Amino acid sequence: MTDNDAALAANLEFYRAFTAHDWLAMDRLWAKKHPVMCLHPGWTLLRGREAVMQSWRDILTGSEAPHVMCHDDEAFVNGDVAIVVCEEELRDGSLAATNLFVREEGNWRMMHHQASPIIARYADGRR
Amino acid sequence: MTDNDAALAANLEFYRAFTAHDWLAMDRLWAKKHPVMCLHPGWTLLRGREAVMQSWRDILTGSEAPHVMCHDDEAFVNGDVAIVVCEEELRDGSLAATNLFVREEGNWRMMHHQASPIIARYADGRR
Numbered sequence: 001m002t003d004n005d006a007a008l009a010a011n012l013e014f015y016r017a018f019t020a021h022d023w024l025a026m027d028r029l030w031a032k033k034h035p036v037m038c039l040h041p042g043w044t045l046l047r048g049r050e051a052v053m054q055s056w057r058d059i060l061t062g063s064e065a066p067h068v069m070c071h072d073d074e075a076f077v078n079g080d081v082a083i084v085v086c087e088e089e090l091r092d093g094s095l096a097a098t099n100l101f102v103r104e105e106g107n108w109r110m111m112h113h114q115a116s117p118i119i120a121r122y123a124d125g126r127r
Numbered sequence: 128m129t130d131n132d133a134a135l136a137a138n139l140e141f142y143r144a145f146t147a148h149d150w151l152a153m154d155r156l157w158a159k160k161h162p163v164m165c166l167h168p169g170w171t172l173l174r175g176r177e178a179v180m181q182s183w184r185d186i187l188t189g190s191e192a193p194h195v196m197c198h199d200d201e202a203f204v205n206g207d208v209a210i211v212v213c214e215e216e217l218r219d220g221s222l223a224a225t226n227l228f229v230r231e232e233g234n235w236r237m238m239h240h241q242a243s244p245i246i247a248r249y250a251d252g253r254r
Contacts, residue, residue: 034203034205037212039212039223039225041243041246042243042244042247043245072172074174076238078161078207078208078229079206079207079208080206081206081208081210083208083239085172085239087172096166096170096241098166098225098239098241100210100227111203111210112225114241114243115243116168116242116243116244117243118169118170119168119169119170120169120171
């Protein structure tokens with residue numbers, strides 16, 4: 001498996017854990033030895049593992065935990081950092097996401113996630 | 128100057144060029160030897176230097192070119208990648224931003240920018 005493929009696999013695991021409301025898998029996926037942060041749609045930045053994981057616990061165990069499908073995912077690896085961009089499909093709309101992974105003991109672990117609603121698409125098909 | 132300070136300086140140069148509507152400086156700031164992409168608020172992902180720089184040209188030369196102040200900026204360097212998170216203050220609201228830089232010939236060059244509106248802040252002061 002190439003570095004890029006491994007980063008895309010980690011990204012898919014994020015969305016699997018998300019949509020399965022699998023809190024333990026989500027916790028396992030986030031980096032433990034690097035600073036982590038997260039920008040949920042509309043929120044201010046969460047800094048640090050404790051605040052980020054608490055937010056995921058709240059989201060995944062809430063009564064309105066969303067189901068999310070990921071598509072158009074693309075990875076860019078540079079050293080021990082992988083940048084994955086993708087779109088997220090939710091029941092009530094689409095979001096654009098940037099997911100950053102860092103290598104920890106040979107595995108890609110999440111260090112940042114930002115998702116924001118897509119309001120407009122180009123009429124000419126650019127995306 | 129440390130790597131972190133240099134990344135923060137590149138980030139400030141991004142906002143200086145943005146708010147000064149300095150198209151040439153903006154063009155200079157973006158990476159030339161790495162893939163670049165950009166997620167403007169509400170837009171779908173722009174992929175590739177041509178599409179990204181065209182968007183900046185449109186934004187900076189438009190009659191409603193915004194003025195943006197950056198604050199609460201923090202940088203995380205890992206090898207040849209720098210992740211900078213910050214808030215953007217515009218006349219009509221605040222955005223949260225992730226800016227990614229990559230090292231090119233000793234300089235931090237932008238490879239990705241995502242900004243999304245902040246809708247809620249925590250009542251307890253968490254941010």
